[in-house]
Amino acid sequence: MAKGNKRRAPTSPEGQPPARRQRVGTGQGNNNNQAVAPGRASATGQGLTTDLLNNGNQAAQPRAPPAPAQRALRGPLPVDRRAAYPPRPAPTPVPRTEAEIEERITALRNQLRYPHAIARLMLVGFLSGAGWDVNRAAAVFWEGHNRYSHLNLPLLGAPTQSNQPAPQAPIIHRAQRSGGQVRRGDSVEQGRLRLLVDVQMGLRNSIFDNRPRLRTTNANMTLLCHEQLWDNDEITKVVNGLNGDYKKLSERLDRLRPQTGHQPSRDERLALFISITSTNSWYSARALLESRNWDLALAIDQWIRQGGIRVVDPPTNIKEDLQRKGKRSWNANKPREIINGEFDDDDNEEEPLGPPDKKIEGGDSGPFKGRPSSSTTNRVQRTGFVIDDDQKQETRPRAPDASRLRIEYIRNGRYGVEHFDGADPNDDQRGVRSRFSWNDGDTQPEFDWNNRTHTSFLSKWRSDRLLKITGEKKRLEVRTPFNKYERDWLREQEAIRTEERFYELAQQDRFQSGITNQQAWNETLRKAPFDGRPYPMPAAELDALAARFNQQFGNRTMYTKVLWDDRTKKYVYIPKDMSEVGEVPRPHRTSLVIGQERRRIRAYAKHFHLTYDGNVPGGGTPDSESDSDCYEDRNA
Structure with missing residues (x-):
């Protein structure tokens, strides 16, 4: 085992060595599913496991909830089994692993949907204040923060200013209104449109004149926002990382533009357009696409000019008319609110907002010219396309969703x-x-x-x-093999884990160059399992590894490599477009698949003496397959 000081890559570009990875907690949760008492961590008085949150997003101890939210914490919840609101809900334990925490954050995000409600720190605040009960956290949002936002109420369980992680240098945030806050909309569609317009106008604002290369078309930015699940923080990171290089994004969009009579290609575009707009009327989305000859970019431009999709009723007495007047089975555009312990449905369609206040310079795509790129087209061979496909369908759920x-x-x-x-x-x-x-x-x-x-x-x-x-x-x-960035990341995690475990057994501070206990060091070298097998990984730790992997790669197209530069003594951040090395967006992976991959990569066998399956395609060679950016002569 080398004595070098291996540095863990930080999660924020402040150039500071990050804290050690938190250990899995063992505290028990709210076993009787009672409402959370104001000002307490949970109904049983146990502390919440907020120290497990990724990226250092640690929530403070929840404050006493504002009066509008107390009813949601103490009162009954509505009943609708198909909405994951059963009449006899099972007790809600406090999450004990990173995988469970991420699953609840995702479940709450999927339930609220509005762009102004899905920032990670905001979701963490609601969940921690509601004892990590997803449905009760949603009720707190609808009863309190959303209804009475004009009162500027404190966010229940929100992190304090002192313990929030330092943000990246803002680019888009300065263009957002109300100090970086996402503007509200009366529907999810309106909220997304306002976020998109604010991003585009911000990149064209006078304060960005020295960085005009960050600008791109409305269709490109819409696709980028959609791939980042309309999370303003993630959009900001990706735009900053791309630094104006939208080539791959344009290529993905160009494949969805040529006029086509191929039905699977049309189905793919319609499913994507419905997912982007969150419209409740799939028939109206189809009508708009048809009016633009199935050119997705032109359809997006028209959607922005109109300020929404105009509702078109299908002709009477046809299949679309009989099936809910051409609407979806639930109103994704207006998620049901919870008021006084009951669902408050709103099926009224919002009128389009109309064109933006100011024209977005260079935003229109214009007619498509030329041929689409030779990128993979295997998707158009499918017989059906899923709406709101977040690439997470194979993972086992851990929260009501x-x-x-x-x-x-x-x-x-x-x-x-x-x-x-x-x-x-x-x-x-x-x-x-x-x-x-x-x-x-x-x-x-x-x-x-x-x-x-x-x-x-x-x-x-x-x-x-x-x-x-x-x-x-x-x-x-x-069917989607791991790409080289995913394999490099797993190699790094394995190296860090092996080193941490070794130093723990050797009673050695891994950040010290000298050996403090030579006897323990020699004994650990003798007993360490380097004879062809890795350190055992318990199921909980494997789940945590899968959760970190999915947060880094799941449903993403961009990856930021973090390297330590010994010359400058700083971390270097290099954005990578993963479409160049495989299919995007990347799928989420189960713990089982992550565990298998640890033994399939030949570089593991070389560096960590693991066994590997030589018959697995894409397994690589015994030589290191690390990206060239890892070497001294990199050209970042």
Whole structure:
């Protein structure tokens, strides 16, 4: 084992060595699912595991909630099984692993949807203040912060100014209104449009005259925002990292522009356009695309000029008219609010906002000229395309998330949806299976999001239905090999873990150059398992590794390499477009697949003496496959 001081890459570009990775907590959660008492960490008085949050986003101890939010913490919740609101919810334990924390953050983001509500620190604040109960955190948002935002109420459980991580040097944020806040919209579509317009106008503002290369077309920026799930913080990071290089983004968009009569190609564009706009009327989205000859860029330009999609009713007495007047099975454009313990539905369609106040210079795409790039076109061979496909369908859910209970898709130009019936597959009494009622011995509980048996069945159902809908023979994460940046990242994590474990056993501070305990050092060298097998990795640690991997790569197109420069004694940040080395956006990976990959990469076998499977395609060679940026002669 080398004695060198290996530095862990930080999560923010401040040039400071980051803290050591937090250990997995063991505290128990709220076992009776009671409402959280004001001013306490949880109903049982246990501290929340906010120290597990990634990227240093640690939440402060929750304050006493403002009066409008107390009803949401103490009162009843509505009931709708298909919305993941059961009548008898299972107890909500405090998350103990990074994977569980990320799953709850994602579940709350999927439920709220509005761009002004999905910033990570904001979601963490609501969850920590509600005992990490996803549905109760959503109720706090609807009852308190969202309804009474004009009162400037404190955010329940929000981090304090002193413990917030230092942000990156802002570019887009300075163009946002209200000190960097995302403007609100009366619908998700309006919120996304306002965010897009503010980003584009900010990049054209006079304060950015010295960086005109950051500008791009509205269609390009829309695709970028969509790939970053309309998270303003992530959009800012990617725009800063690209530094005006939108070539790959344009190539991905160009593939979706030529006029085509190929039905799968049209289905792909329609599913993507519905996902981008969050419109409730899929038929109206199809009508707009048809009016632009299925050119996605021109359709996006028209969407921005109109300030939304104008609702077009399908002709009477046709299939689209009979199926909810051409609407989706749920209103993704206006998520249901929770008021006084009940769902408050709003099915009224918002009128388009109209054109932006100022014309976005250079925003229009113009007519398509030439041929699309020779990028991969394997997707257009599919028989169906999923709406709001976040590439996470194969991972096992760990939190109530209604988006996991349905699969919306476009096939042959029409909308379809599959709903999970929540039935126990082993409950075949009298040939009738009870929906959302599982037989666990003497009791019949509701579908339990904390029960691995239940959620594994849901995950299997999703995988089976997705394979049938899309017509693909393999699941996404199985057919998509790891790219070199993902493998490099896993190698780095394995190296850090091996070194940390070694120094712990050797009773040595790994940041000290000298050996403090020679006897322990020699004993560890003798006993260390370097004889062909890695240090054992418990299931909880493997889940945490998978969670960090998915946060870094899942559903992303860009990756920022972080390197330590010994000459300048600073970290170097190099943005990488992963479309150059594989399919994008990248799929989420399960813990099982991550565990398998640890033993499949030949470089692991060379550097860490792991066994590997030489028959796996893309396994590499025993030589290091690290990116050239890792060498001294890099040209960043």
